[in-house]
Amino acid sequence: MFARTAHTLARQVARAGTRAYSDAPMSFTFASQNQVFYKEASVRQVDVPSFSGSFGILPSHVPSLAVLKPGVLTVFEDAGTSKKYFVSSGIVTINQDSSVQVLAEEAAAVEELDLASARDILSKAQSAASTAATEEAKAEALITVEVAEELVKAAESG
Amino acid sequence: MRSPQKRGARQHQVADVQCLCRTDSLRFSSHRGCCLIDPKMFSRSALLVPNHGQQQVRGMATLKAIAMRLKSVKNIQKITQSMKMVSAAKYARAEKELKVARPYGAGTTAFYDKAEVKGEEEKPNQLIVACSSDRGLCGAIHSSICKHIKAELAQDASKAAIICIGDKSRAQLARVLSQNIIGQVGEVGRKPATFEDAARIATFILNSGYDFGQGRIIYNRFKTVVSYDTLELPFFTPSAISAAEKINVYDSLDADVIQSYMEYSLTSLLFFALKEGACSEQSSRMTAMDSASKNAGEMIDKLTLTYNRTRQAVITGELIEIISGAAAV
Numbered sequence: 053m054f055a056r057t058a059h060t061l062a063r064q065v066a067r068a069g070t071r072a073y074s075d076a077p078m079s080f081t082f083a084s085q086n087q088v089f090y091k092e093a094s095v096r097q098v099d100v101p102s103f104s105g106s107f108g109i110l111p112s113h114v115p116s117l118a119v120l121k122p123g124v125l126t127v128f129e130d131a132g133t134s135k136k137y138f139v140s141s142g143i144v145t146i147n148q149d150s151s152v153q154v155l156a157e158e159a160a161a162v163e164e165l166d167l168a169s170a171r172d173i174l175s176k177a178q179s180a181a182s183t184a185a186t187e188e189a190k191a192e193a194l195i196t197v198e199v200a201e202e203l204v205k206a207a208e209s210g
Numbered sequence: 211m212r213s214p215q216k217r218g219a220r221q222h223q224v225a226d227v228q229c230l231c232r233t234d235s236l237r238f239s240s241h242r243g244c245c246l247i248d249p250k251m252f253s254r255s256a257l258l259v260p261n262h263g264q265q266q267v268r269g270m271a272t273l274k275a276i277a278m279r280l281k282s283v284k285n286i287q288k289i290t291q292s293m294k295m296v297s298a299a300k301y302a303r304a305e306k307e308l309k310v311a312r313p314y315g316a317g318t319t320a321f322y323d324k325a326e327v328k329g330e331e332e333k334p335n336q337l338i339v340a341c342s343s344d345r346g347l348c349g350a351i352h353s354s355i356c357k358h359i360k361a362e363l364a365q366d367a368s369k370a371a372i373i374c375i376g377d378k379s380r381a382q383l384a385r386v387l388s389q390n391i392i393g394q395v396g397e398v399g400r401k402p403a404t405f406e407d408a409a410r411i412a413t414f415i416l417n418s419g420y421d422f423g424q425g426r427i428i429y430n431r432f433k434t435v436v437s438y439d440t441l442e443l444p445f446f447t448p449s450a451i452s453a454a455e456k457i458n459v460y461d462s463l464d465a466d467v468i469q470s471y472m473e474y475s476l477t478s479l480l481f482f483a484l485k486e487g488a489c490s491e492q493s494s495r496m497t498a499m500d501s502a503s504k505n506a507g508e509m510i511d512k513l514t515l516t517y518n519r520t521r522q523a524v525i526t527g528e529l530i531e532i533i534s535g536a537a538a539v
Contacts, residue, residue: 081313081316081317083310083313083314083317085310085311085314085404085405085481086307086310087310088309088310088313091313103466103467103470104462104467114461115459115460115461116460116461116462116463117321117460117463117467117468117471118462118467119467119470119471119474141474142474143470143471143474143475145317145320145321146460147320147321147324148324148456148459149324151320153313153316153317153318153320153321155313155314155317155318155474155478157405
């Protein structure tokens, strides 16, 4: 028992000083409605764009729930590589046992995005927003504009 | 002319024909063109079994009746075989989509399990969503869901409301629990379900106005090609989530986040249930149509034998008449 307390103390002290990655594995599940990208995989870090701010998730992150904002989600894998995905909306769940579930409505790898089509969608959405008749239609069009803007940004960077 | 008694005797030979209306599982509801030949038909004066009003003509009408029946069973076999092929193709596709949808369901229920969310105790009202489809001929898919719901509400049906996804479940539940059904979703099952469909259903459920403490989705979970389970998926209201045991473990939550989270997770659960249901339905329809084709095949064999025997009896009868006629000359 003493050995375990000493070990945790040592880890905590170490963490206070340096930004060390935790040893505990993170079980990461990332899926969209027609594709599963990661299923209970072990990754090092995930950066998610959410309405409560973009934040990075490491193993042993404090449990939380968040709603995804349209934007780019970055996965830093164990091997050191990083992959970027564009997500339109969805939810993030971080549980106490370090398992993370990201359920996106639509998601695509940033490399697969076509800049020209993204710009096209943006211009169409902007014209729809300006000509919208009802409040509801305007709100929906503004949502499309937001997603399209992020899409263009992601396509330009990817 | 031969006396009716003798005619009756000849009829005995063909009278071991069993009425095929009573065979196996292909149950024909009408008994028109029934091929049952009552051996005592000609000894009775009254006409009891209308056989197209042609029972004076021996053998021939029966032959035609058997031939018609044979043709109709062969057509039915063709139909069931093609239905089996179609649902086999749809099943392959549904299974592929299900593989992708399963993490969705697992991810959503993981939170509810780990946060130990329970239904609101102050609100005993329950909302039950029966997830089936519009099309039949798929075995016990719809009835297993309805049985589950009926068994649950057998004691007390006053504090539950039902929303039916699919016409078949509504038809079955409307007979017993029609006052509990508050909504129905149609046009389900023809095309594969999308997330947007699930979103629309979720909006419909949440806008139904029923103040429920806990909700449940009853669906058929796909196990193997020949089996499925009827299971429940619970879903909760935002206040139930806020009141959950371990919710304080979760950081930075406000009412907005919980509301959006609840709506999205309801949609994912519905999406998952629809995909599982579709896969179970197609595999069940495949096995049902397969058994139907096999049964039809057996009926065709039996009918063909009967037909041949009847044909031979008719020919023999005519020959005997001719010979005895010639002998009399």
